[in-house]
Amino acid sequence: MKNFEFYCPTRVIFGKNTESQVGTETKKYGKKILLHYGGGSIKRTGLYDRVIKSLRQEGIEVIELGGVMPNPRLGLVREGIDTCRGKNIDFILVVGGGSTVDSGKAIAAGTPYKGDVWDFFSNGAPEIETAIPLGVVLTIPAAGSEVSPDMVVTNEEGWLKRPAGGDPIRSRFSIMNPELTFTLSAHQTVIGISDILAHIYERYFSQVSNTELVDRLAEATMKTVINNTRLILKDLRDYDARAEIMWAGSIAHNNLLATGKEGDWGSHNIEHELSAIYDIPHGEGLAIVFPAWMKYVYRENKAKFVQFAERVWNIDGDSKDEESIILEGIARMEEYYKEIGLPVRLSDIDIGEDRFAEMAEKCVGDSTTGVFKKLDKDDVFEIYKLAL
């Protein structure tokens, strides 16, 4: 086990009707707030009205900024910063999924900052020393941003998608009502599931030894996600299954499952080039990249992959060799992804090999990505090929 710090101060308020507490929670931090959201879905579902009612009951003044898109844009972030400065906003309330949370975090960091907010996402980025306090009403379990110190923003000039982070942008509270996820379609649900599992894989596949507790916690979370996704696909309004997935989405990304380990994150980088060029959902890209990555790297630590096959995918390893157990585990994961409606090959979504070299070059250049196995340009190219 490696030395670590674990810090996760966000207050999670979880369960039915919890959005009715948003007024009293918000009032602890601010009186004049920016209400930040995405498209119109929160208005169609009635969530917007319930949030506004709860805020009004506490006498909170609300300035609105909607229109966040998936892969949140710097332009809207800058608009939010101008609004917050011009109107002396003292709190940002985000109602939405990961993209909206990230957009809100960028506004929170950028408002008190003297320079331009993109500095935080650029080479030689300054530390985020302060931010307007922020709270979240979560509507999509996937990104985990509601409990993380991280954000990803896309700069329309050059379409650069970049991460940044720091403790000041952590949400003060995250209100999570699983009922708010009933309106997510099967497809929206499973691309979130793919993201949640990917967040666990990135931390689980570590070369650090003696991490029994955290490995077992990760396996517990993966098994729960696997089981409850099946239940949701039978009934999109299954409260208990939606609740398991929503809480698992936060556990997958609050860094508990990274304690004492060293995350990989190579597959996220490899996927990133796919979704940047082909504009596919991140979760679809991850469901395609991970099987290929696993097949390419498992020889670096077979024991770990045997453990994954046996404990997560229930492969009975008794009379088999390591190699068979591992490959059966990966195959069962692929079968599961297909069963729940995720693509597992680039050909499933009509992507061919013509731009592999370009993507591999953009992904690592002359450097490498990943930790479990450090992957150079040629490795990344081979992984794209395995994903065909």
Add this chain to the structure above:
Amino acid sequence: MKNFEFYCPTRVIFGKNTESQVGTETKKYGKKILLHYGGGSIKRTGLYDRVIKSLRQEGIEVIELGGVMPNPRLGLVREGIDTCRGKNIDFILVVGGGSTVDSGKAIAAGTPYKGDVWDFFSNGAPEIETAIPLGVVLTIPAAGSEVSPDMVVTNEEGWLKRPAGGDPIRSRFSIMNPELTFTLSAHQTVIGISDILAHIYERYFSQVSNTELVDRLAEATMKTVINNTRLILKDLRDYDARAEIMWAGSIAHNNLLATGKEGDWGSHNIEHELSAIYDIPHGEGLAIVFPAWMKYVYRENKAKFVQFAERVWNIDGDSKDEESIILEGIARMEEYYKEIGLPVRLSDIDIGEDRFAEMAEKCVGDSTTGVFKKLDKDDVFEIYKLAL
């Protein structure tokens, strides 16, 4: 799953040599501190010198108050409060185990409070609205107080042992170096283990249904504790096993494993009367009470006990009836406790049945304890009898 709040803002700083960071962490909160500790062990091990050196390097002024005993006493708490008020102390640094942390928490709450600190532990207790900030260097994994908002203090007048709690007394940081636990004897280690497992059982055995994620996380933690205790008993200086236990001790009690559930805590109350009268270690009492409690209550939710037997104690349930699986699970738990050197019957520690009625009366009077099954005086009496 029930609605819940999860809040655990303590920064955990975990690993080798992390006590050398105590000066820089402390300086974030205070310049003139109360250093609170127990007996002389931290001086014998050299930890005291290392802590003092790190504090001096940051120019922190240190006022000392040692002498905390197991079951921390109100008298010393009051002395600490007088010192903090008289010397304008702005931070409390605890170096020790759960009793020392609890004593420090009581001083932290009592110092800014206008009334008497015992008010917080009395009927009709006021809310703890503020406290001096507090930090911890942990030396014993067991109580989990380093990540909880709770404390237990004993009033020498009447020997009343009472709990209290609130967010303001949470530790700002908890420094946890597993090497600091190398000097714990096998016996000291396993009574801590019993406490850690008990904290998990109290949350695990809940009548709330649909708690798959949290059940699995609890099972992961129990299995890790069971495995690594065996390793420690082979080598008290096994760093990795000590690390697993130390982190598991915090996970067992930071309330993650209670999210969406309803804890029982009846066995803690039943044990409390034992250790109050016979002055046995809390961990020994819990190892005796839990098997008896389980045998008395399992019929209230057999499915839960089957799950416990199969997933935690590896009972192969295929061709057996529920009852056999459950009783085999409890028997295997008892065997394990005996193997690691814990008593599992009152007769193992020479306690007879002569004061059962008195203890049952003190435990519940005309009320009940526990939630999994509400236990009245007669039930508690029967559980003591099963523990003989």
